[in-house]
Structures are given as structure tokens and as C-alpha cells.
Amino acid sequence: MQYDVIIVGGGIIAAALAESLALAGASVLVLEAQNAGAGVSAAGMGHLVVLDDNPAELALARDGLERWQRRRAVLPAGAEYRECGTLWLARDGEELAEAERKQARNRTLGLDCKLLGRAALYAAEPNLAPGFAGGLLRPDEAVLYPPAACSWLLANAQALGARLLEHCPVAELAEGGVRCADGREFRARAVVLAAGTASPELLPGLPLKPRKGQLAITERYPDLVRHQLVELGYIKRAHAATGDSVAFNVQPRATGQILIGSSRENEDTGAELNWPLLGEMLELAGSMLPALRQCRILRAWTGLRPATPDGLPLLGPVPGRTGLWLATGHEGLGITTALSSAALLAAQILGRKPELDPAPYWPQRFHQLSGSALHA
Amino acid sequence: MTEARFELIVLGAGPAGLAAAKAAADSGREVLVLDDNPLPGGQIWRGGPDQAPNARARAAFSALQHPRIAYRPGARLFAAPGPGTLLVELPEGGCRLGYGQLILATGARERFLPFPGWTLPGVFGLGGLQALAKGGYPVAGKRIVLAGTGPLLLAVADTLKARGARVLLLAEQAPLGRVARFAAGLVRHPAKLAQAVALKSRLLGIPYRCSSHVLEASGRERLERLRLSWGGEEGFIDCDYLGCAFGLLPNTETGQLLGCTLAAGAVAVDDYQQTSRPGVYAAGEACGIGGVDKAQIEGRIAGLAAAGRPEEARRLFPARAHARDFADRLAEAFRLEPALLRLARPDTLICRCEDVPLQALQSCSSWREAKLLTRCGMGACQGRTCGPMAETLLGFEPRGSRPPLQPVSLETLVSALSPTDPR
Ligand SMILES: Cc1cc2nc3c(=O)[nH]c(=O)nc-3n(C[C@H](O)[C@H](O)[C@H](O)COP(=O)(O)OP(=O)(O)OC[C@H]3O[C@@H](n4cnc5c(N)ncnc54)[C@H](O)[C@@H]3O)c2cc1C
Numbered sequence: 124m125q126y127d128v129i130i131v132g133g134g135i136i137a138a139a140l141a142e143s144l145a146l147a148g149a150s151v152l153v154l155e156a157q158n159a160g161a162g163v164s165a166a167g168m169g170h171l172v173v174l175d176d177n178p179a180e181l182a183l184a185r186d187g188l189e190r191w192q193r194r195r196a197v198l199p200a201g202a203e204y205r206e207c208g209t210l211w212l213a214r215d216g217e218e219l220a221e222a223e224r225k226q227a228r229n230r231t232l233g234l235d236c237k238l239l240g241r242a243a244l245y246a247a248e249p250n251l252a253p254g255f256a257g258g259l260l261r262p263d264e265a266v267l268y269p270p271a272a273c274s275w276l277l278a279n280a281q282a283l284g285a286r287l288l289e290h291c292p293v294a295e296l297a298e299g300g301v302r303c304a305d306g307r308e309f310r311a312r313a314v315v316l317a318a319g320t321a322s323p324e325l326l327p328g329l330p331l332k333p334r335k336g337q338l339a340i341t342e343r344y345p346d347l348v349r350h351q352l353v354e355l356g357y358i359k360r361a362h363a364a365t366g367d368s369v370a371f372n373v374q375p376r377a378t379g380q381i382l383i384g385s386s387r388e389n390e391d392t393g394a395e396l397n398w399p400l401l402g403e404m405l406e407l408a409g410s411m412l413p414a415l416r417q418c419r420i421l422r423a424w425t426g427l428r429p430a431t432p433d434g435l436p437l438l439g440p441v442p443g444r445t446g447l448w449l450a451t452g453h454e455g456l457g458i459t460t461a462l463s464s465a466a467l468l469a470a471q472i473l474g475r476k477p478e479l480d481p482a483p484y485w486p487q488r489f490h491q492l493s494g495s496a497l498h499a
Numbered sequence: 500m501t502e503a504r505f506e507l508i509v510l511g512a513g514p515a516g517l518a519a520a521k522a523a524a525d526s527g528r529e530v531l532v533l534d535d536n537p538l539p540g541g542q543i544w545r546g547g548p549d550q551a552p553n554a555r556a557r558a559a560f561s562a563l564q565h566p567r568i569a570y571r572p573g574a575r576l577f578a579a580p581g582p583g584t585l586l587v588e589l590p591e592g593g594c595r596l597g598y599g600q601l602i603l604a605t606g607a608r609e610r611f612l613p614f615p616g617w618t619l620p621g622v623f624g625l626g627g628l629q630a631l632a633k634g635g636y637p638v639a640g641k642r643i644v645l646a647g648t649g650p651l652l653l654a655v656a657d658t659l660k661a662r663g664a665r666v667l668l669l670a671e672q673a674p675l676g677r678v679a680r681f682a683a684g685l686v687r688h689p690a691k692l693a694q695a696v697a698l699k700s701r702l703l704g705i706p707y708r709c710s711s712h713v714l715e716a717s718g719r720e721r722l723e724r725l726r727l728s729w730g731g732e733e734g735f736i737d738c739d740y741l742g743c744a745f746g747l748l749p750n751t752e753t754g755q756l757l758g759c760t761l762a763a764g765a766v767a768v769d770d771y772q773q774t775s776r777p778g779v780y781a782a783g784e785a786c787g788i789g790g791v792d793k794a795q796i797e798g799r800i801a802g803l804a805a806a807g808r809p810e811e812a813r814r815l816f817p818a819r820a821h822a823r824d825f826a827d828r829l830a831e832a833f834r835l836e837p838a839l840l841r842l843a844r845p846d847t848l849i850c851r852c853e854d855v856p857l858q859a860l861q862s863c864s865s866w867r868e869a870k871l872l873t874r875c876g877m878g879a880c881q882g883r884t885c886g887p888m889a890e891t892l893l894g895f896e897p898r899g900s901r902p903p904l905q906p907v908s909l910e911t912l913v914s915a916l917s918p919t920d921p922r
């Protein structure tokens with residue numbers, strides 16, 4: 124049979140897209156190499172956050188957050204959606220001034236936020252180390268548990284008629300369809316490559332690199348932290364163009380556990396822990412939240428973010444390859460932007476007008492993808 | 500950060516580890532012995548040298564007086580970040596240890612199987628209840644049922660009886676035929692036979708039933724009553740405590756962390772007790788359940804081999820073969836009856852850390868899927884209990900082992916990882 128759309132990959136991006144397409148009445152086949160949701164979607168923090176440093180990133184994240192917010196009532200309990208808010212911490216006067224600028228920007232955008240002075244900050248988070256100047260609270264941001272959200276989206280898609288094949292790696296993108304490693308072939312009018320960091324294996328030359336990150340989780344310490352805590356210095360540290368970096372990023376889980384992040388590595392792409400960097404990351408967390416030092420770490424793991432050179436995802440048609448689309452490159456924001464990316468891309472695939480301007484995310488912005496360079 | 504390097508590190512101060520350390524030190528090696536318990540002796544001699552029950556235990560403990568053996572109790576290995584390096588939690592904080600060779604003597608733990616009510620307060624592991632009683636937990640006058648399999652049932656009954664408990668029943672899951680054949684076969688192991696006879700005579704008056712197991716534990720807040728199957732019939736017993744376990748499982752996590760190959764659920768070793776990783780040896784229960792004789796002989800072989808004395812090690816091969824013969828008879832006689840795998844009901848918890856019942860796992864085809872969908876095995880014990888249950892009941896492939904091996908404080912991790920002082 125001929126499908127309307129085949130999606131290669133079964134992570135959160137693929138799952139959201141499958142649901143959007145199925146909802147619009149398209150026939151959809153999802154092909155996942157392992158278990159759906161077992162890729163980086165199972166390794167991330169699940170912080171739904173709007174970063175305002177780039178207009179295109181902001182638009183997609185904001186739309187993504189709003190879509191999650193609208194669906195929170197129907198999310199299953201296992202998705203552990205919690206509107207804990209994001210608290211951006213200012214270490215000193217300089218960072219507090221940055222918080223004020225951020226507040227002003229957010230206000231013009233209509234994003235709810237509240238500046239906290241020193242006293243209000245410590246009332247909100249009594250376990251913080253002394254010495255912070257204040258903070259900026261974004262009250263309607265949230266966290267969720269990505270693996271459960273991913274399987275919920277896929278279950279919705281399947282209920283609407285989509286078909287999911289797990290343990291079925293795609294070996295080749297053929298004309299008008301795909302060929303799987305086991306030799307099976309499937310045909311569709313449109314094929315979407317959403318295989319995360321593995322995408323370049325199927326489309327060599329794709330400007331996408333894994334950017335490794337590490338997280339650690341504690342045993343249960345309810346109420347030690349109440350908000351997702353991020354430092355205002357985060358962007359500086361996290362997006363330092365070269366080299367490895369750690370940033371303070373701490374999340375209260377619905378289970379009472381504390382998820383501690385995060386790190387970024389550009390060169391190392393193995394799945395093993397980078398122990399010295401993990402040590403640095405935990406030391407930073409312990410210096411910001413001294414009570415964490417006595418908390419017991421249950422597990423530490425790594426994940427590979429699918430990163431593009433400009434930090435924006437690849438959402439749109441591959442130039443010169445009829446019927447082939449991309450949905451990847453979400454780096455560290457793919458959970459937040461899964462639903463908005465899906466809506467944006469589904470509309471284009473189905474020939475409808477998307478709500479957001481799609482142009483900033485089109486793959487053709489990269490010269491590697493602008494001509495016929497990718498003709499395999 | 501403290502950092503130190505040792506020619507040989509022995510992990511575990513039970514019979515296998517102590518024997519390994521002594522053999523290597525006698526051959527001239529400098530040895531560090533690490534154990535996470537506060538006292539040496541492992542499972543069998545857990546009271547330490549002061550409570551050594553016999554001459555054999557005292558002889559084993561004498562290793563710790565050896566001038567070339569250093570011993571650190573309360574030391575928990577939690578990661579192996581690279582070849583030749585271990586991260587260890589000591590009472591005073593984290594540290595990084597380097598080694599040339601390593602002997603894993605990490606022992607075994609009890610195997611649990613789920614039945615309705617197994618998570619009720621008052622239900623213990625068999626060895627767990629024994630350890631509690633030895634540690635002073637009051638059992639005098641308590642009505643106790645012991646259920647499970649193998650000689651451990653008798654040993655635990657002996658401990659509890661000596662402390663004044665009223666042991667109501669020993670429920671052995673194996674059928675009488677197999678138990679009788681095992682007992683008859685003990686003539687080839689006269690020392691064991693003598694022990695068994697002495698033990699049995701001390702336990703006179705306590706009913707010992709074969710083909711028996713617990714079907715269900717019930718009670719309002721805690722254990723009050725057991726429903727049992729004995730020899731095909733069903734009955735009820737009111738009691739205060741149940742000690743229940745189904746044999747032992749090798750502790751393979753450390754071996755897995757180091758990349759050692761497993762075989763039949765134990766760390767695989769060659770004739771010289773070397774694992775698939777050169778320079779890493781394993782001895783005792785970690786490489787196959789078999790009791791104290793096997794553990795000591797294997798420990799000695801590993802210690803000699805690590806110290807470069809293969810000829811002397813070879814001389815112990817016949818003794819090891821004899822000890823392994825006993826282990827094989829034990830495994831055959833007390834292998835688990837299939838009925839034990841069918842006791843759990845759909846709502847019986849498998850993962851008690853994350854409250855995951857059997858029915859939530861039945862649709863999963865692998866550990867990976869079970870973790871993603873149910874959080875099974877992701878709680879405080881990191882699957883140490885539910886892992887083997889799910890593998891036995893649902894046929895999941897054995898789990899990998901991931902750091903930290905045991906939960907460790909952030910501070911300890913940081914101090915173990917901090918750069919060495921440039922002194
Ligand atoms: C440490 C860390 C923290 C993070 N924190 C956050 C956060 O707080 N908030 C946030 O929004 N995002 C966060 N992220 C980012 C987020 O996890 C990712 O952006 C998102 O999960 C990407 O989803 P994906 O579907 O593109 O990739 P994946 O989940 O990797 O999905 C790709 C799928 O494709 C499959 N596949 C691969 N090859 C093939 C093939 N040949 N055939 C078929 N299938 C194939 C893979 O098995 C995989 O399941 C974080 C990431 C990391 C690493």
C-alpha cells in the first residue's frame with residue numbers, strides 16, 4: 124500500500140508529527156530502529172522553556188509551550204506535567220540588570236514574568252546558597268517526563284489510524300519511499316527524516332552534529348527545590364561556541380527526585396560518561412544549592428542532542444529531493460518544540476498554511492542543502 | 500581528593516576475598532582489601548573476627564594481620580571510570596584508587612520471587628532475617644515461618660531458634676525425592692554430611708515440609724497470616740514473621756561495570772579465575788553459587804594466579820573440582836519449581852521502589868521498554884530486586900550495570916573526581 128507519509132524515527136519529534144498528520148486525516152507509517160522514544164528523547168530534561176535570545180527560536184518554543192499548556196488536562200499522569208515555573212538566578216548586580224532587561228523584553232512579548240528581589244528569591248527557594256542578588260520567575264513554564272509524553276503522542280496517532288513499526292531501522296531513503304534493513308520496502312507520497320542524530324547516516328552531508336550532554340538524578344528529596352532553576356549565566360556558558368561547558372540547571376521531578384544538569388560537549392560523541400566534566404557539573408550544582416551535597420546520586424547518563432550549526436531545527440523540504448522532508452536538529456529544545464514543530468511541518472506537507480512563518484527553519488538556509496549536493 | 504595506587508585490589512572481605520588476599524600477599528604482593536560492610540567476613544562470618552564461630556573463620560581472618568595486606572571497611576566501589584581506576588566511597592569521603600590487578604569477590608545476594616503480599620511489613624528475606632537476628636533484632640517468642648530452598652533454610656532456623664524464636668515451619672520448595680537424593684549424595688562430602696546431621700538434630704521438632712511454598716501473605720498493616728501449599732494441599736498459618744527467599748544470585752554488577760563477560764548469570768572465569776578482562780579475576784559466589792569451600796579455594800587460586808604463581812594455583816584444581824561437584828549437586832537438588840513463577844497476580848508489585856505491578860510489565864518486551872514505559876527498576880535500588888524477578892518471570896534479557904553502582908552523595912562523587920593536588 125502507499126502511505127501519505129512515512130516518518131523515519133520514533134522520538135518525540137516523530138511522535139508529535141505522526142499525531143498531527145493522523146489528526147489531519149493522513150495515513151502515516153512510523154518506522155523506529157529501536158523502541159519508540161528510546162533515543163535522546165529518553166535522556167533529556169523535559170523542561171518546557173522559552174528562550175528569548177533569537178526570534179525564530181523564541182517563536183517555535185513559545186508556540187510549543189502553549190500547545191503543551193493547552194493539552195495538560197488530557198496528558199496522562201505518567202507524563203508528570205508540572206507547572207513548576209522557571210526561576211532564572213542572578214548572581215550579582217550585573218546579572219540582575221540582565222534579568223530586568225529580560226523582563227522588559229518578555230513583557231513586550233506578552234510573556235508572564237516576575238522580577239524577584241533577594242528576599243523574594245530566598246522565600247521562593249530557601250535552599251539556595253547565600254549571595255544571590257535576585258531572580259526572574261517565568262511562572263507558566265513547566266516540566267514533563269519525555270518518554271511518557273512520547274508514547275502518549277504515538278498512542279494517539281495509532282488510535283487515529285497511524286501504524287508504528289518498532290525495531291525496524293530504515294537502511295535507505297529511496298525514491299518515493301524507504302527500504303528497511305530487513306529488506307522490506309514501504310512507499311509514500313512524502314518521507315520525513317526524523318531520526319535525530321542518526322539522520323546524517325541516511326542523508327550524508329546533512330549539517331547536523333551530536334552535542335553530548337550529561338545529567339544526574341538523585342534519590343527522593345521532596346521540596347528541596349521548587350522551581351526549575353537556571354542561572355542567567357546559562358546561555359553564556361552553554362552556547363560557548365567551542366570547548367566543553369557545564370551550566371547550573373536543576374529540576375524538581377514529580378517523584379521528589381532532583382534532576383541535575385547539564386553539560387555540553389562538541390567533540391566527544393560516545394555514550395560513555397565524561398567523568399571529569401560530570402564532577403565539574405555536580406560541583407557547580409552543589410555550590411549553588413549546598414543542600415544537594417548530601418543528596419545521593421542514583422544515576423548519571425548521557426544524551427546526544429541533534430545540533431545544527433545555527434542552533435535552529437531543520438523543518439521543511441530537502442531541496443532537489445521530491446517528497447523528502449526533514450524534522451530534526453532540535454538540539455536542547457526538542458521536547459519544548461515538539462508540538463509546534465509538528466504543527467508547522469504537518470501543515471506544509473499537507474499543503475496548508477502553517478500558523479508560524481516556516482522560512483527560518485527551512486533546510487535550504489544551509490548551502491549544503493541548497494543545491495543538488497545531497498543527491499545520493 | 501585522595502589518590503593511591505595498589506598492585507592488587509581485592510573487592511570483598513568474605514571467604515573468597517580473604518583467601519585471595521592471603522594467597523597473593525604470601526606470594527609477595529601488596530594488597531588492598533575493600534569491603535562495604537563495617538566488619539569483615541562477608542555473609543557467612545558477618546560478625547567479624549570477634550564473633551568468629553570456629554577455627555576456620557579465625558584462620559581466614561588472620562589474613563587481615565598480614566603485613567602486606569591493607570584493609571578498608573565501609574568502602575563502597577561505585578564507579579570504574581577508566582582502565583585501572585576505581586571510584587570508592589570511604590567513610591571520610593570519595594577517593595580514586597588505581598590498581599594493577601583486581602580480584603572481584605563480591606559474593607551473592609538472595610533471590611526473591613513475587614507472591615501476593617511479599618511487600619508487607621513482617622516479610623523478610625531468609626538471609627535478611629538471619630542477619631537482623633544476629634544484629635540484635637528481637638525475635639524471641641515470635642512465631643516465624645521460613646520458606647525457600649536449600650541448606651540456608653536450616654541454618655537460619657538454627658540461628659532463630661537459638662535466639663528464642665518459635666519457628667513454626669520450614670517450607671522447602673524442592674520435592675522430597677530430590678532432597679533425599681541430595682542427602683544421600685553427601686556421603687561423597689563427609690564434612691558436609693556431619694554438619695547437616697548436627698544441624699538437623701538441633702532442629703528436631705520443627706516441621707520440615709518438602710514441595711511447599713507460600714502462596715500469599717496477608718494482614719491489615721503487617722503480616723498476620725500465610726496461605727501455603729504443602730505437598731499439593733493448601734493451608735493457613737498465623738505468624739509474626741516470614742523469612743523467604745529462593746536461593747542466591749551472584750553479585751555481578753561490578754564485573755559488568757568493568758566489562759567482564761557473564762555466563763549463566765555469573766562472572767565468567769577461566770581455569771585461573773581470570774575474567775574476560777586481563778588482570779581482573781573473580782572468585783567465590785560472584786562467579787557461581789557454591790558455598791564457602793568453593794569460595795575459599797577459588798580465592799586462593801585467584802590470589803596465586805594474580806601473583807604470578809600458576810603452578811601452585813594448578814595444584815588446587817582438584818580441590819576446586821570437588822567443591823564444584825558439591826555446588827552442582829546443590830543447584831540440581833534445589834532448582835526452582837515452575838509453580839513458583841506463577842504466584843504473582845496481575846496487581847502484585849514487582850518493583851516496590853516505583854510501585855510497578857506485574858500487569859504493567861506484561862506488555863513490555865524488554866528492560867528498555869519496561870523502563871521507558873513504567874519506570875521499573877529506576878528507583879532507589881536500581882533494579883537489584885525487581886531486575887532478577889522480571890528476568891525470571893518475563894524473560895527479559897539481563898540488565899546492564901550502570902554507574903554509580905550504588906547511590907552515592909554528590910559530595911563524595913565530586914571529591915572522588917576532583918583533580919589531584921599538584922603536590
Ligand atoms: C542532557 C539533555 C538535556 C535536555 N534537556 C531538554 C529540556 O530540558 N527541554 C527540551 O525541550 N529538550 C531537552 N533536550 C533535547 C531533547 O531531548 C531533544 O531535542 C529531543 O529529544 C530530540 O528528539 P528527536 O525525536 O529528534 O530525537 P530522538 O529522540 O533521538 O529520536 C530519533 C529516533 O530515530 C531513531 N532512528 C535512528 N536511526 C533510525 C533509522 N535508521 N531508522 C529508523 N529509526 C531510526 C532513533 O532510534 C530514535 O528513537 C535535552 C537533551 C539532552 C541530551
Ligand SMILES: Cc1cc2nc3c(=O)[nH]c(=O)nc-3n(C[C@H](O)[C@H](O)[C@H](O)COP(=O)(O)OP(=O)(O)OC[C@H]3O[C@@H](n4cnc5c(N)ncnc54)[C@H](O)[C@@H]3O)c2cc1C
Pocket residue numbers: 164165166167168169267268269270340380382394421422424866867870876877878899901
Ligand atoms: C526526566 C528523566 C528522569 C529520569 N529519571 C531516572 C531515574 O529516576 N532513575 C534512573 O535510573 N534513570 C532515570 N532517567 C534516565 C533514563 O531513563 C535512563 O538513563 C535511560 O535513558 C534508560 O535506561 P537504560 O539503562 O535502559 O538506557 P541507557 O542508559 O540510555 O542506555 C541505552 C541502551 O542502549 C544500548 N545501546 C546504545 N547504543 C548501543 C550500541 N551501539 N550497541 C549496543 N547497544 C547500544 C545500551 O547498551 C543501553 O542498553 C531519567 C531520565 C529522564 C529524562
